Amino acid sequence: MAAVNGYQGNTPAETTPAATGSKQPAPPAKTVDSQSVLKRLQSELMGLMMGGDPGISAFPEEDNIFCWKGTITGSNDTVFEGTEYRLSLAFSNDYPFKPPKVKFETCCFHPNVDLYGNICLDILQDKWSSAYDVRTILLSIQSLLGEPNISSPLNNQAAQLWSNQEEYRKMVEKLYKPLNP
Amino acid sequence: MISDSITNASASAAPSARDMGKKKRQTNRAAKLKQSKLGLRREQWLSQVAMINKGDKEETGPNRKTGIEKVVHRDLPVEKLDGQRGEEEAHHHESFIESLSNSPNSILSGINSIPNFCSGSSSGSGGSCSGNITEDEDAADDGCLDDWEAFADALAADEQKKHDKENPPEEQSASLRDSLSGSNVAVRDVKPMSRKQKSNQAWRADDKLRPQGLPNLGKQRSFPVMNLHFSSAAVPSSCPICYEDLDLTDSNFLPCPCGFRLCLFCHKTICDGDGRCPGCRKPYEKNTVKVETSVQNGGLTIRLARSSSMFCRS
Numbered sequence: 001m002a003a004v005n006g007y008q009g010n011t012p013a014e015t016t017p018a019a020t021g022s023k024q025p026a027p028p029a030k031t032v033d034s035q036s037v038l039k040r041l042q043s044e045l046m047g048l049m050m051g052g053d054p055g056i057s058a059f060p061e062e063d064n065i066f067c068w069k070g071t072i073t074g075s076n077d078t079v080f081e082g083t084e085y086r087l088s089l090a091f092s093n094d095y096p097f098k099p100p101k102v103k104f105e106t107c108c109f110h111p112n113v114d115l116y117g118n119i120c121l122d123i124l125q126d127k128w129s130s131a132y133d134v135r136t137i138l139l140s141i142q143s144l145l146g147e148p149n150i151s152s153p154l155n156n157q158a159a160q161l162w163s164n165q166e167e168y169r170k171m172v173e174k175l176y177k178p179l180n181p
Numbered sequence: 182m183i184s185d186s187i188t189n190a191s192a193s194a195a196p197s198a199r200d201m202g203k204k205k206r207q208t209n210r211a212a213k214l215k216q217s218k219l220g221l222r223r224e225q226w227l228s229q230v231a232m233i234n235k236g237d238k239e240e241t242g243p244n245r246k247t248g249i250e251k252v253v254h255r256d257l258p259v260e261k262l263d264g265q266r267g268e269e270e271a272h273h274h275e276s277f278i279e280s281l282s283n284s285p286n287s288i289l290s291g292i293n294s295i296p297n298f299c300s301g302s303s304s305g306s307g308g309s310c311s312g313n314i315t316e317d318e319d320a321a322d323d324g325c326l327d328d329w330e331a332f333a334d335a336l337a338a339d340e341q342k343k344h345d346k347e348n349p350p351e352e353q354s355a356s357l358r359d360s361l362s363g364s365n366v367a368v369r370d371v372k373p374m375s376r377k378q379k380s381n382q383a384w385r386a387d388d389k390l391r392p393q394g395l396p397n398l399g400k401q402r403s404f405p406v407m408n409l410h411f412s413s414a415a416v417p418s419s420c421p422i423c424y425e426d427l428d429l430t431d432s433n434f435l436p437c438p439c440g441f442r443l444c445l446f447c448h449k450t451i452c453d454g455d456g457r458c459p460g461c462r463k464p465y466e467k468n469t470v471k472v473e474t475s476v477q478n479g480g481l482t483i484r485l486a487r488s489s490s491m492f493c494r495s
Contacts, residue, residue: 131459
């Protein structure tokens with residue numbers, strides 16, 4: 001964590017156009033790695049802010065670009081319609097070669113999300129590809145909400161209830177806590 | 182138009198041949214300086230050809246112009262040496278100039294106009310070298326007249342006034358016709374014209390033009406072909422993994438048949454890890470890292486060889 005904080009000092013400089021050039025002379029390999037992660041995350045943030053995908057958003061937590069908070073809204077015509085969920089994304093220095101750790105911070109009654117917010121999603125584990133980014137992660141989770149994988153549930157109760165969409169919707173509404181009460 | 186310019190060019194030619202003796206001494210020292218300059222430029226040009234990163238497309242019009250000017254400048258050193266009558270040096274120079282004018286040909290082969298310029302220049306400069314005569318004939322056969330026209334246009338302005346009175350135009354145009362058909366004598370007649378040109382303005386213009394003109398040619402001739410080739414595959418401008426800009430080597434780098442492109446550094450990192458293509462998740466095939474192109478210039482070959490040696494370690 002100390003190292004991560006140390007690199008944050010570079011963050012303002014990295015956003016300037018000169019960032020690419022100033023990156024080259026950095027002698028230790030580890031610094032270069034962090035710099036490239038920084039560049040990638042900053043580019044992703046820029047893309048997210050410019051892209052304006054409906055139903056998803058993400059932003060670094062305070063001044064730590066390695067920890068993001070994301071929100072997704074439940075898609076229309078699903079039992080999660082009208083709900084909004086907050087997630088945390090924690091990036092390592094290996095990102096994007098290793099997936100970020102993504103968790104629900106808002107309680108989410110879903111077959112593939114456990115009580116602690118852990119998500120069972122293949123692309124966040126063995127099916128991860130460095131071609132994925134924050135945007136595709138959030139979109140994948142958003143679509144996971146409406147299309148759970150019932151065969152490998154983390155939340156058995158939710159998995160059993162999924163077949164009854166009316167009851168499921170009631171459960172979602174009952175357990176849902178709005179983000180900004 | 183054609184006959185006019187031919188007359189002008191030839192009109193300037195013969196009289197300056199008479200002046201040649203006077204300028205001999207002055208040009209003697211300058212020739213050596215320029216020889217070393219040329220050597221430097223040649224290196225510069227070669228390295229620039231090797232380093233061309235992006236095939237900026239330029240219109241053919243400007244290029245044609247630089248081609249003409251380059252022809253004029255290429256003539257210069259040889260002209261000087263002709264004035265000197267220094268045989269060994271002349272040969273040395275000759276071969277050097279030949280290499281200068283030939284190397285673009287080999288790289289840029291397939292485009293007619295530029296090789297024409299080059300052969301035009303060697304015919305102009307190679308008066309003392311018998312080996313050039315056949316080349317001269319070739320050039321004359323396939324439309325060299327256009328080059329001479331442009332050549333003459335460029336020279337006409339400052340040459341015409343001085344020499345028109347001394348030389349009856351009919352005689353001169355006759356000699357030029359001879360030169361176009363490959364006569365050695367006529368070539369010698371034309372030669373001093375460019376020497377004259379040089380003493381007025383050529384080298385200053387050359388200092389500015391030579392480094393720019395040659396690499397531009399390389400860019401134009403070798404890279405648009407490749408760009409066309411790649412554009413169908415929609416090469417991204419930056420690496421989708423690290424978001425750094427893809428350089429020429431990166432954008433020629435196609436490590437996976439699925440077509441997913443990435444920079445060499447990210448590929449190396451992935452190969453050090455699970456070694457799967459981010460695009461299709463299939464493992465990269467070792468030792469079959471392909472470079473998607475038939476290599477079209479020498480510089481590119483070297484760069485690719487270097488980069489592929491990098492993969493071998495992984």
